[in-house]
Amino acid sequence: MTSGLDMPTSTPSGVTDGDPEGVRTTPWHRRIDWGKWFTWGVLAWLFTPITFMIAFSFNDIQGRHNVTWEGFTLKWYGQAFDHADLTQALLYTLAIGVLTMVIAGTIGSLLGLALGRHRFRGQGTTNLVMFAAICAPEVVLGAALLSLFLLVGIATGFLAILLAHVMFTISFVAITVRARVITLDPNLEEAARDLGAGPWTTFRLVTLPMLLPAIMAGGLLAFALSIDDYIITSFVAGDVTTFPLWIWGATRVGIPPQVNVMGTLILAVGVALAVINVIMAKRRRS
Helix, strand or coil, X not given: CCCCCCCCCCCXXXXXXXXXXXXXXXXXXXXXXXXXXXXXXXXXXXXXXHHHHHHHCCECCCCCCCCCCCCECCHHHHCCCCCHHHHHHHHHHHHHHHHHHHHHHHHHHHHHHHHHHCCCCCHHHHHHHHXXXXXXXXXXXXXXXXXXXXXXXXXXXXXXXXXXXXXXXXXXXXXXXXXXXXXXCHHHHHHHHHCCCCHHHHHHHHHHHHHHHHHHHHHHHHHHHHHHCCHXXXXXXXXXXCHHHHHHHHCCCCCCHHHHHHHHHHHHHHHHHHHHHHHHHHHHHC
16 A cells, blocks of 8 residues: 555656766756857957958068968068058057047046046036947037037147047046946045045055056057047048048058058057056956
């Protein structure tokens, strides 16, 4: 006779029959980390053009168009600055990028510190304007800035490009720094003041070192956006030709391999600065 306490037995889902240890087996499509592979796929898609740029900087081309692989050579790195107009365009781009990084990095860091630390009248409007500068199409920003410069009497050229780049990169720096300010531990600053440090000493020795990685990240982002910009620059450039504008103009007759060389060098410098920033941040945490 079967006891009323006896319960029917069944094999749990995912457990192989006859396995005394109850080892679970997972289907192959569940064992694959799809998120990881999707991330690697997106990164591969994004870095494919950069890989071709680096590879074709070593291409031994014979004509004007650098679109087919014809052999390996290092001669273009020795002739990287043979095109005087291309070199001038690169110098304009780097000068504007560095000045944008310094000016937008300073103003944007102070703005991010104020937005993350204080509450003041007009803060909502400031946030709205800041995000509007990020979300607005570059064609709209370029046309608006050109109209503003003509209205106030600022001539198109180097200064106009610099002002335009500072304007649309400040928001990126401010958002980066504000995100860091919100996560700061206020107890550290209170401890410094309890030990006799004044407001400036507390900021210089406690707050600024904690904000420095975000400030550097925001500055590098402003530098990258400035070098990369074409649309807004084309509205306010006037007679000044930057690196992106020169490349666009050269597409009609053929882009020389020096363009790929300079692009590779700019990429190498950017990667080096990013690595230095990461190393410095790790040393501060250790």
